[in-house]
Amino acid sequence: MNAEIISIGTELLLGHIVNTNTSFLSKKLAEIGIDVFHTSVVGDNTRRLFEAIKQALGRADIVITTGGLGPTVDDITIETISGLIDRRSIKWIRNRVGTAPGLLIDHIDRKIICLPGPPRELIPMFEKDIIPYLKKGSKSAWVIKSRTIKITGLSESAVNKAVKDLLESKPPTTVGIYAKLGEVDLRIMSKAKDEKSAQAAIQKIEKKIRLKLKSHIFGYDGDKLEDAVGKMLAAMKMTIAVAESCTGGLLSDRITNVSGSSYYFRMGLVAYSDAVKENILGVSKVTLKKYGAVSRPVALEMARGIKLLAGADIGVGITGIAGPTGGTKAKPIGLVHIAIVTGPKRIAKECRFRGSREEIKFRASQAALDLIRRNL
């Protein structure tokens, strides 16, 4: 079985809205074994919509439209569909969230499904009503499952090199590589006759990836690095405090995005100025003068200072230059020193990041979380 998705709306053609409905529907259809070979967008224009639906009916078993439903003049789906099929064969689908119902049409050996445009209406309608309906009527011989392995502390090319042979895997089970900010994802995807076989094929490759990338893997699917660190801190009953300069509060923000972080997060300090580093954190004037604020010794003294001040088990210090101004030849934009002080350990790392101010802030917070994770 295969489906084609037609999104309706001039606002999509004007670029005011990003078409997230199509990616949501495509993903869900793949999971239940329905191929999508074409998706398209047309404006609020009856003639062009008519042509698009007619063409789709010529090459797909299922035609799904999104948008163009409801009471306003722009909403043209029902009018257009009526020109193609007998209006009496339309079944209504209840809209739990909004006002405009969906439509379900059995048209000879084809199905036409019309969904509302707003994602908060489309998603529950598709999940609760359409998926069970399609599964029941589906003669699909396969399912697609995927698993994402999340890696940090390695560049995309280093990950690529490490798993080169796996990236060349041929269908039905493939591996894709995706570089994100401060993170590289490997996505294993398997097409198989049932869920169990797909999961087994994925696990086989996942095991190989784990053997190659070991501790560089911090999580799976929706996991975030701060979740991984939070789980470790909670399990070890250790507390943490952070002193940030260039990250400006982002590290504290990310740590406290995790529900339950109040059990292990003691305190965060954003020490932008030398005065705050000296007076509140107790960084020595001599160190500041000798090495400058952006230096390994200052990062270490910041970590020690916040650990003492907060009475925490772990102190973290970050100092660097986020840009876009303030860089010098010796200390360029993107230079960041990260330090961790625990009871027995004093660890410091020098990093050089590229990107915008916000990107450098994020990469630095990511590197700090990773340094914590690897040293607990």
Added chain:
Amino acid sequence: MNAEIISIGTELLLGHIVNTNTSFLSKKLAEIGIDVFHTSVVGDNTRRLFEAIKQALGRADIVITTGGLGPTVDDITIETISGLIDRRSIKWIRNRVGTAPGLLIDHIDRKIICLPGPPRELIPMFEKDIIPYLKKGSKSAWVIKSRTIKITGLSESAVNKAVKDLLESKPPTTVGIYAKLGEVDLRIMSKAKDEKSAQAAIQKIEKKIRLKLKSHIFGYDGDKLEDAVGKMLAAMKMTIAVAESCTGGLLSDRITNVSGSSYYFRMGLVAYSDAVKENILGVSKVTLKKYGAVSRPVALEMARGIKLLAGADIGVGITGIAGPTGGTKAKPIGLVHIAIVTGPKRIAKECRFRGSREEIKFRASQAALDLIRRNL
């Protein structure tokens, strides 16, 4: 002139990537007066891509493809195009960021433009090479301009009520309303014969909106609330320090996202525990006991404490319950107290927010920035 966009990539049909290229290109084309009536996605399949390009050439002056360029086996654009046109008429467009060049083809009275898939390669190529080229060759009779007015501190329905008549404006100049997290946007869009007329029509409506929404407007187009606050602080040569509990560093993070914030941002403190509030900020034990940590008096004492500690002109205190746990009947999840202390002023505001932990954090930071903005 009209254009059609064809995005190439099986990963788009599987829903693994959201198609932001199409919305970017659509918006830019509208701005220079080029209509887009159709956009579509096809997989890495030569036959289907061939059909899609052929169909597009039948109904559009300009056919733009994205993706499917480069050295890997999946990259099928050049092969497919070669089946449609004389390969010698292909011009290469340099890729400033990545390796795969773009293609530019004058095919009888049509143009075919092939762009790389990664947005960070596509965007500069389109802006620097394609837009000037299209503008030169364009016989377009109109342009579209838009202006976004950014509002905070009012709900979507309150904004709706205030500008109801304007939201009913008919083309060529229309107004749309868009609710975002902690913000409501009004977008004025005008289609006119030239840029000057479009801008004049926009300004006329913008003036009416400004009269109705006054100080609720914090910026335009790409402006962020932290930029607006930063500009005011810099202009007034005032310094600020913030003590955060439930926002966990997010307010400091947002303030320091603004380049140049080191001139006015003195210090941030994330005081999650009562101990930090007491020992570092000097919040009195009596106040904490009598009113609880999430209370107006504690927010005020936090603001005063951080102002003193940092030697800043303005102190900000935030205390609340971000959830998903920790709420009670008297102090539910989403309750946040925000306080500002300047020389002469002591202001406190009680807010009740809905949403996830991260949404409540963001809404609280937004309300705090807005409170600062309105009281400078």
